[in-house]
Amino acid sequence: MLATVLTPLRLIFSKFVESYYSIAMRKHDMVPDHSFFEGLVACVAAIAPKDHYKNLEEGSIVLKKSKTFSFCEEGVHFEGECTPVKSDIVIFGTGFNGDQKIKDMFTSEYFRSIVVGSTSTTVPLYRECIHPKIPQLAVIGYSESLTNIYTTELMSKWISHFMDGGFRLPGVREMQRDVLEWEKFMKRYSRDYFRRSCVGIVHIWYNDQLCQDMGCNPRRKKGFFSELFEPYGPCDYVNLHPK
Structure with missing residues (x-):
């Protein structure tokens, strides 16, 4: 409320x-x-x-917006520009095509077709780690947050605890329902950007889910008021003691 x-x-x-x-x-x-x-x-x-x-x-620093560019003897020539930008070194900051990399791990056309979903859905990973229909594969670090390093560390601990028999995955349908709930959230708040896998604004809630799966107390602070008002960070998840 x-x-x-x-x-x-x-x-x-x-x-x-x-x-x-x-x-x-x-x-x-x-x-x-x-x-x-x-x-x-x-x-x-x-x-x-x-x-x-x-x-x-x-x-x-010079900013240039251009859909195409080409190299010339002096440097880089941008579309619509009469003179080139003189440069000795050009660095390509092209980003990462994570969807394609996940698909390329498979030779099976069936797995390639389901592992990242369609362009109108989110990438269907339960707990942002495991595909409901491919539970033998764990993907660490695909989902982003405001602090990627310790999010990835928590994912790794969750996977390790699962592989050690600490908990069992729910059924395929239940995992798919959970994936759809996250998809609804992303579509609700981010228009054309919902496909990007991000837990940024629900980071603490996501961490709570991983802790509960592992049998850890999701409330990591000491005291009622600390739990309410102090921000959560990496130090709060250092000493996890799964049951």
């Missing part, structure tokens, strides 16, 4: 952040099409490096 009543604060906070941080971004034509809240939901929000806007003002 409290979360529902305070829902308008989410919109207010998102709009405030957009209006404040977009001042410099608007000047350099960097404002994205999606909202700040959608960026958090889909883990497409980024922190600018130190002195980023200062370097833009000085001209040591």
